[in-house]
Amino acid sequence: MRRKSLQLTLYLLDRVNLMGYVDESEVNGPGSRAVVWVQGCSRHCRSCFNPASWAFEVNQLMPIEALVNKILSNPHNTGVTFSGGEPFWQAHTLAKVARKVKAAGLNVMAFTGFTLEELRGTNSPMGAEELLAELDLLIDGPYVESLAVNIPSSPVSSSNQRLHIFNPQMQDQITWASDQIEIHILKNGDRLFTGYRRYEVENN
Ligand code: SF4
Numbered sequence: 001m002r003r004k005s006l007q008l009t010l011y012l013l014d015r016v017n018l019m020g021y022v023d024e025s026e027v028n029g030p031g032s033r034a035v036v037w038v039q040g041c042s043r044h045c046r047s048c049f050n051p052a053s054w055a056f057e058v059n060q061l062m063p064i065e066a067l068v069n070k071i072l073s074n075p076h077n078t079g080v081t082f083s084g085g086e087p088f089w090q091a092h093t094l095a096k097v098a099r100k101v102k103a104a105g106l107n108v109m110a111f112t113g114f115t116l117e118e119l120r121g122t123n124s125p126m127g128a129e130e131l132l133a134e135l136d137l138l139i140d141g142p143y144v145e146s147l148a149v150n151i152p153s154s155p156v157s158s159s160n161q162r163l164h165i166f167n168p169q170m171q172d173q174i175t176w177a178s179d180q181i182e183i184h185i186l187k188n189g190d191r192l193f194t195g196y197r198r199y200e201v202e203n204n
Pocket of ligand 1: 041042043044045048049050051053084085086112113142143
């Protein structure tokens with residue numbers, strides 16, 4: 001299957017297949033965060049916030065060390081969020097990134113369309129346990145449009161999703177809300193929208 005062979009290739013090359021990246025986001029987890037969007041997701045949820053991330057194709061291959069250096073070069077990043085696409089299809093390489101940024105004092109969070117039980121099950125993606133072991137926070141479950149939350153105090157976008165706090169020190173940092181928009185002006189002048197309503201903004 002294509003996603004498995006791509007996963008194996010990335011593992012062998014020690015590279016992350018990126019869909020996008022931004023520094024200093026405040027709508028993708030607690031504090032000020034680097035956000036790493038990976039390429040590839042097979043779920044195709046209705047009203048997915050990021051359909052450009054679905055295809056399992058090579059987009060931007062970045063060596064692990066280069067990605068870590070990029071994250072750490074911005075002193076305002078206090079954490080990293082892996083989003084997608086599906087981060088757990090690149091779990092092994094993202095676990096390596098996580099270990100290195102945690103060693104530098106950052107916390108690590110991930111969004112996933114899998115449930116935690118699936119990630120701990122026998123059919124989980126390669127490296128799932130390895131990445132889970134590095135996470136401080138996890139939001140699991142696919143986005144289900146009919147269960148959309150749409151309230152400014154919720155860290156999840158649909159009510160089937162669950163927030164797992166693996167690091168008790170982060171218990172009092174669940175202060176961000178999913179139902180917000182952030183606009184980043186990039187160095188080349190492009191605008192990057194992020195946050196749950198990004199899809200609505202870009203399509204209006
Ligand atoms: S799991 Fe996430 S990235 Fe994948 S289709 Fe659903 S909402 Fe989009």
